[in-house]
Amino acid sequence: MARSSQTQMAVLGGLSIEPMTAYALREAIRDVLGHFWSESFGQIYPTLQTLEEEGHVRRREGPRARSSVFEITGSGTARLIELLTEPIRGTPPRDGLLLRLFFGRTLGRERCRGLLEAARDTALKNLQGYESLQTQLSAQEGDTPDWPFIEVTIRAGIHHSRATIAWADESLAALGDPAGHPEPEEPQP
Amino acid sequence: MARSSQTQMAVLGGLSIEPMTAYALREAIRDVLGHFWSESFGQIYPTLQTLEEEGHVRRREGPRARSSVFEITGSGTARLIELLTEPIRGTPPRDGLLLRLFFGRTLGRERCRGLLEAARDTALKNLQGYESLQTQLSAQEGDTPDWPFIEVTIRAGIHHSRATIAWADESLAALGDPAGHPEPEEPQP
DNA sequence: GCAAGCATGTAAAAGGTTACATGATTCA
């Protein structure tokens, strides 16, 4: 029972906004929740089947041959609330960037700087993405009851990106400017 | 071949700082890398066996009967550098808090506020932990060649915690003060 | 003598990704 309640949460949540095909659901999860969630086909299809058997979603004929549009049922909404109320199951942390930086003495200062610069660039791009998303969606959806909650998740991305940029800049300064003196003398004796 | 290069990285990295038993290695990973990495016994023991077969670590008699201290070999150091240089394999994001907040209309505003308050509290506790760790370790290890890199990882935690606190405060304000008006009338019809 | 913690390992199960196989539809 309960094939990955985490996936069920995302699937039921998606369908709670709008009925769609499994394919569209995966695209919606990738495009809309992509900054903090992901699901693959291999999870979505079996989960939809389970949810259908349990009566939490209903399958209707889709716009094409052999395609199905899924919609959430009353019991599905109840199940969604139940899942959303469950305690958050935290994934054990696995940050490949920090692991590499931690062993920076072995990896080498220059390569660490490279990693930090790449992280900074990525964070900057993400930040710009979040900001334009916020502007765009607030115009489009600013009046819907979902908007305040959606905006909270976008602002999480904004805060996180800004923190990453500030941290990377600070760290690049701490690891020394390579220009002129690739391995600077220890500043403090 | 290459049983989880990620685990190998953490294991070889740990042993590159100091030879130890598998048990101690797990404790070190939990206590020192715990803020951004984790490994379980079920990963560490088989990985050490593989690394031993490949000649990347050497097993010595430990301080107790039936216990082994592992130390990294020359080829192990080379392998570690190779692993650290590999592109970072990003785990697909799965943030249970943001998922719940995204579906906040269904979950309910009050429960969302509760989640945000809990997140804020946790971040505050983490922040204090990072700050005292920084003070403590900078006195202890401030002169070692590893310290600048270790500090980078601690400062990542500090920046991230501060961002979480600021975001949670902002979001709590945005989701409305519950005092006086638990479920404010819909502002827009 | 016994409890807590050190120490080693294995097996089963969960959770998830990737690749594959298949076919319909749209559009250039």
Next chain:
DNA sequence: TGAATCATGTAACCTTTTACATGCTTGC
């Protein structure tokens, strides 16, 4: 007509956690 995209589903594989089984050592 052929490529891109929509669409469904399965199977194999990988990683990782959890639980279990076992025994030594230290300190009270």
